[in-house]
Amino acid sequence: MTTARFHFASGNLGKLLAIPKYVLSFVFSWFVPRSHLQWAFGSGIGVGEGALALALHVRQTQTDAVVFWMVSNESERALAERHDFIAVERNSWRGYWVTLRSGTLVVTHGLGDVNRFGVFGAVIIQLWHGAPMKRIHLDSPVTTTVTGPRLIRSLLRRMYERGSQQVSLYVAGSIDAAERLRSAFRVDPGKVRVLGDPRDDVLVRQAQNPALASEARASVLEELGLTDAGPDTPIFLYAPTWRDGDDDPAIPVAAEIESIHSLLTDLGAHLIIRSHPLGAGDYDPVLNERVHMLGSDRVRDITPLLGAFDALITDYSSIAIDFALLTRPIVWFAPDLESYTLGRGLYEPLEITATGAVERSWGGVVTRLERLAEQGSHELRESQRSSRALAERFHAYRDGASAARVAEYIAELKRPAHELVPNPAVFFESFYGRQVSCNPLALDREIAARHPDLDRYWSVTSERQAVPEGATPVLVGGKEWFAARRHAKLLVVNDWLRHRFKRARGQFVLQTWHGTMLKHLALGRPNVSLRTRLAIRRESSRWSAMLSQNPHATEQFRKSYAFSGPVFEEGYPRVDRLALANAGSGLNPVTVRASRAAVGVPQSKRVLVYAPTWRESAVAAVDELDVTALAAALGDEWVVVARGHTRQHSLGGYNIVGEYGVIDASKHPDINDVILAADLIVTDYSSLMFDAAASNIPLAFFVPDLENYRDRERGFTFDFEGDSPGPLLTSREEVVSCANALARDGRAAEWIGEYQGAYAAWQKRFLPHDDGFAASRVVSKLEECGALASNTALASSK
Structure with a gap:
């Protein structure tokens, strides 16, 4: 019996040998216009898969469309012509020309489903052939198999990545499938959309x-x-x-x-x-x-x-x-x-x-x-x-209309960006879209309350993320995301803007940042290269104003980002909830119960929160304390809630084993819930130490690597050892002793003991504006500078 076999190794060799053709075709494509009425379809199996379902839909609903099908043999030609498609041999000169001229290319296996040399500059739709179960593309080591030196393997990988970036849209049947495609092709979330699989x-x-x-x-x-x-x-x-x-x-x-x-x-x-x-x-x-x-x-x-x-x-x-x-x-x-x-x-x-x-x-x-x-x-x-x-x-959609949905979305891809964001709008992004949180979320609430008719867009990296009521989620890297950034009047972000953003005339960018800094950042870091310095200055030039929590942060922002624009030193909107929960005589018990329920902590347990910052060299979640061992040492009276830094979510969560009480709250949407659930907060160098002080919850610092972090990794912006509002601990046993002392005392103020004065001084120095109304003041500032229309102006315009 004859068997047809494909090997990645031989296919990859062909890719490398074809590099000169790719280069010439790329240059040639600059001079050949594409026709928006012309479609070229192809599939690795011939005439079939989701490409066939979509091609039939296009032919039936778009009477002016010219539909080509790229074939490799006479039997495929006959089948394509039976469906009234124009059949063209994909690897012929005509196949190259048709691919080069078509405005939309639709493939199911790869760019080789059409003529791979004619794809540059087209709208390319990848209808992957099924929901991935086995690892595919760059997620699997077999994909880039080739014999040769490391340089060759690296070049091949870059070719795969470049090919992935050329695709305009990957279609997925579900969120699970979408997440796998994003990983496999190394593309931004917005390039993969859950629209249903037309082949189904x-x-x-x-x-x-x-x-x-x-x-x-x-x-x-x-x-x-x-x-x-x-x-x-x-x-x-x-x-x-x-x-x-x-x-x-x-x-x-x-x-x-x-x-x-x-x-x-x-x-x-x-x-x-x-x-x-x-x-x-x-x-x-x-x-x-x-x-x-x-x-x-x-x-x-x-x-x-x-x-x-x-x-x-x-x-x-x-x-x-x-x-x-x-x-x-x-x-x-x-x-x-x-x-x-x-x-x-x-x-x-x-x-x-x-x-x-x-x-x-x-x-x-x-x-x-x-x-x-x-x-x-x-x-x-x-x-x-x-x-x-x-x-x-x-299968997110089980209505038999996936081909129609994909066709509709392709039409959206071809619409001018300004039509996608037709009204004055605000764009929010927190931690590169990985969370809907922090200062942008607190400002969203205030803006929505004062300007309910304003369109609000939230940057997200997954369909699973919930955005505030009335807001529209836009997936990072998608056309809607770029359109919202480009045409929103106000952008509220807490980290770098990236993707070559350029502030347009009339746009206002508020950089809220995400914490008062203990460690040096940006230009303040040691051994910053010239290239990085230029990138830092280019980034800060994109901002219209910065938000600061306190005088120390203002000073550091000026130095670290060479920022000469206005700084709104009004306190942190994200701390408003903590400040309002602290009634002076203690935290509001109703708020505490609600926060514990949100995190999943039993009301009867004591809670130790472990929230370390990130490490540039880390390959897993930072867990110097070993949360499982810590919970075992604390005993049944305690629950340990671990909160990893957002920058290291991709490294995985905490390795929770055994029957001990540990909760991984790294991806819990609101860190204030985690703070308010705590009886004791243990961190290291995280800016959590500043926010948490607004709640009067005891702080302890697990810093076994203090000397290395201070002197070699990042350095400190003030005398942390001298000013610390809690004990500096270097062993798990010391952490357990602190927790036990708190449990015996029963009162946070008494447990603070010798740190009571330092804690009060810390609050005075770093939380002078955090009175629960920072969001209101910041929105008023935005209205004053014209980034938001005032309520009076809105009323008169109506």
Whole structure:
């Protein structure tokens, strides 16, 4: 049996050898205009996948569109022309010219689905071929496999990254799938949109209309010559994924072949084997009158025919996620689970995706099929439930309208940016969009209350993030995000703007920053290179004004960013809640209970918050205290709440093991909840030390690396050791002793003891303006300088 195999190594060699062609084509593309009416479609499997569904929709709804389909052989040409597309050989000169002239290119596997040399400057839509289960593209080590020195491998990786950046839109079926695509292609969140997978529209219709599924069944039976099979004849599909040209480990041995044949005979069933188009296995020994091959040589696109099958057997193939839409049984079969996980890699353990057992042999598969064949069996009900759960997780839309949704969004991509933000607006961003928090959030509340008719946009990195009521989320790096930044009248940010932002005439940028600084930053850091110095000055020139918490911060901002513009020294809006919760005689107990509930802390427990700052050299969450060991030492009376720095969320959370009371609140949306839930706050060099003092909660500092951090890593802007409002501790035992002293005392003021005077001096020095009304004063400042229209002006304009 002839097998078609693809190897990344050989494909990558071709990429490297083609570099001169890429360079010449890039230059040539500057002189060739693209037609917005011309579309070029292609797919790695031929004429099919989501590209076909979208092409049919475009042809039906856009009568002036010219639709080309890029083909590689005569059979593909015939199929494309059967759909009334203009078929063009993708690797011909005409294929190059059509690709170069088309305004919109649609692919499913990669840029090579069209003519890869003609893609520069086009609107490129990547309809990835299924929700990723196995690691893909740059998430998998096999993708950049090539023999040669490190320089060659580095060049190849840069080519992959450059190709990813050329794509205008990646389409995902769900948030989970979107997050995996963002990781695999190393693109900004806004380049990946959850719109539904057009290739699955047909399956949604089959699930809703059994007659359509019956038509798919009839097509499969006719293709295999099984026209005598009755409507109740069970038909099973086995569809393994490919293994980069390696042998298929699931080829059954003689004893397994016998059990497969016996089962099919007993059930009067048929097994259809569908090897992956890029790597078939030798299944000839198992074929008989009840076992049949349905390879890509006979049916290139299997997705529209999935309604024909009563059950699916697969391993790591995304076909399982498509099939789940039918809520029919899936038997997971992965004989090489360990080696595949170590080699190609999976985005999550297969047992989690499967929500149950994964078979490791054909014997286990046969047993599962026997149980599933029993109508009304527990096994059948559970399998259907698992399929339904899988569909709910990976298909945000189950309406059969994904092709239409994608077409509508492509039209949005082509709209002028100013039309996306037609009214005066405010753009908010906190920590590069990773959170909806900090000073921008507090100012959003005040602005929304005083200017309810103003459009508000929030920068986010995930669809999972909730934005304030009435605001519009915009994903970082997407067209809407760029449009909101470019056309908003006021921008409120707490970190660098990046992406080559240039402040437009009439725009006002308020840089709130995200804390009073103990450690040096920007120009104040040691050994700052000339390139970094230039970048710092360029960044601060983008700001119209800065927000400062206190005189010390004002002085440091002036020095560290060479900032000569206005500084609003009004206190921190994000601290308003802490200040208002502190009634002088203690924290408001209602507020404390609400904060503990929000963090998930039992009301009866004492709470130690551990909130270290980030480290430039860290490869994991900073955990010098070992939160699990700390919780064990503190005992059942305490709960440890760990809060990692936002800059290191990508390094993973805290390694919480055992039964001890530890809560990882690193991604909790409001750090004020974490502060207000605490009986004791332990930090190191984090600016949390300033905000938390507004609440009068005891502070302690775990600083075993004090000398190194002070003298070599960042340096301090004042005498931290002399002015500290709490003890400087260097061992876990000392932290436990402090916590126990607090528990014995029962009163924060008494526990502070010798630090009571230092704590009061700290508050006077660093929190002189934090009285609970900073947000109101800052918004008034913005109104005074014209960044926001005053309430009086708004009223008169109406």
